[in-house]
Amino acid sequence: MFKILHKRLLTGVTKLFVVEAPLVARRAQPGQFLIVRVREPGERIPLTIADYDRSAGTVTIVVQEVGKTTRLLGALEEGEAILDVVGPLGRPAELPETGRVVLVGGGFGVAPLLPKARALKERGVHVTSVIGARNADLVILEEELGARSDRMLVATDDGSRGRKGLVTDVLRDLLDAGEVVDEVIAIGPMIMMQAVAEATRPAGIRTLVSVNPIMVDGTGMCGACRVTVGGQTRFACVDGPIFDGHAVDFAEAIRRGRMYRAEEQEALRVWEAAGCPR
């Protein structure tokens, strides 16, 4: 059991947890993820390591409630425990040593930018962070990420905070204004990462994305997480989750991510009909 030491609501459906997991904290690096199982007989779901504290033996996760398992997790309180937490899984991000980097985050993807921004700042890399959400209430971690970035830009769909539009609009503005960008790192929904990759493709700017396919074991045993990168089949859990955004077959990845849509809705319906039992 892995104890929740701290919980914070970032939005109505986005929750931050600091969890006691010494084995994970000990070797976690930016870009890696973990797998949790909330309860018996629960699903194994992957979550990015948003931050870690080696001396305290804790990791931070940020969960966006989208279905049954993330809602079960979101309902846990401080002092309660998560049944299984395993990691760090995947390969660490290979971050640049110098230059100017733009970090792009959407949804829960803002959180995992935190350790990357910290690591980049420590190396003296110039960091611009671009985050987006539907409206001002859903913008998360602006302050924390801003503190670790040289520049912080926000976009909302309705313009209630920052520029009206999408994160890719902000990115395009920068590129159109002739800004020098050596590398872009994008984390968030597949569709957003695809748009970012398309925005940087013409200029040939190296763009790293953190793909989030459906996973089961997270150790390379099942192949559920396979994505096509540069025409080759790769397992996101052991070869990734970070890949070259210009080489990822996003259309396939997005389609595979929806494979269980009907079952997911069914699970949610049955669970809600039963009064959402813990």
Add this chain to the structure above:
Amino acid sequence: MPKIRPERLTMPVQDPKERRRNFREVALGFTPELAREEAERCIQCKNPFCEDGCPVHVPIREFIDLLQRDDPQGALAAILRTNALPAVCGRVCPQEDQCEKLCVLAKRYQPVAIGRLERYVADLARDAGRAVAPRRPRGPRVAVVGGGPAGLTAAGTLAGFGYRVTLFEALHTVGGVLMYGIPEFRLPKDIVRAEVEGIQALGVEIRTDAVVGQSPTVDELLEEGYEAVFLGTGAGLPRFLHIPGENLDGVYSANEFLTRVNLMGAWRFPEWDTPVRVGRRVAVIGAGNTAMDAVRTALRVGAEEAMIVYRRSPAEMTARHEEYEHAVEEGVQFRFLTNPQRILDDGEGRVRGLEVLTMELGEPDRSGRCRPVPVAGSEHVLAVDTVILALGTSPNPVVSRSLEGLEVAEWGGIRTDEHGATSRLRVYAGGDAVTGAATVILAMGAGKRAAQAIHRDLAQRGEAVGG
């Protein structure tokens, strides 16, 4: 001496028409009367060849003798001396190629049903509750990585010597393939759990959710004071065919399909949280034990039709004969000499069919085996909506790529000497991680040999139990 009954006694099984739709165990086990009568068939050879056929040398003659004298507890004690997982082995060992193959009766009659008797003894004892007083070893610490048959056996053996053993397992449950691969209807999970508890009672500490190589690493374990590390990480990496359409919705590796159903309990969805989707017509590619398990599981989770597609002939099938027969009885179809070419898209990213080519047996090659060659113009489409690839697996590279100086063969297997020592001092390995996908009992044998080697090597350095 009474005349020997030439045929072995058959074990009652669930009616195929019933069982093809449920997950209860197919084979129901001997009754005491049947077991007694089967035990009587053993002639108690002076030179029991059967034991030479068993990779862990179960004292077969002795345990059957005890059964003949109506002492099942004594029989169990005898088996446990060399085999910590008798209820598992009695069910899944390829006995026909091992102990039973060498039974003297096999020359003229059917061999003694050694596996069935072993299962009977183990089940009887479990039902009676195996009350072992928990032990607390005090010796030096040894780490075991991987909770499959190899790791469990190594851990149990080392704890028996008196070492303090910690077993690290990547998944949330130990058992390895016994939990995630072999289905409930062939090996009920309660049985695996009970056998694992038996090993825990020897004093083995189990730590699940720990992927060694990621955290902790083997080097960290050695620095933390584990005197030796045993790697029993199995061969879990699934192979794909690399044909077009492999990433369509409805294409699974057998490992994913079986893991969803067995480990994650998807057959109980939505009460259990993990889903699995199997369509109306399922093709499983391959013809080993894994393929048989996948195809029979597909029927049980609701497929209307399920078939095996295999590019060679029945003679080359590697599945146990009994599993093949059970599959036939349950209505599984077999398409031999049929080679998959590509998987067809329904236009929305789901499987609509499997295009195959008919093969025929060509001239024998140098090894004497007839190689299948394609029949020109024989392309045709099997109308299926789910394709499961059971093409074999190779060792998972997570541990080996994290450990400097560990020699690994080109195909991924960890290199060891005949005792299980690797190229790294204090690091040992065994089971599928070394041999590639093999059998439960061979993995157990390797775990045991490595445990003995660890004990001997530590003794030489004056670090062993009592040293």
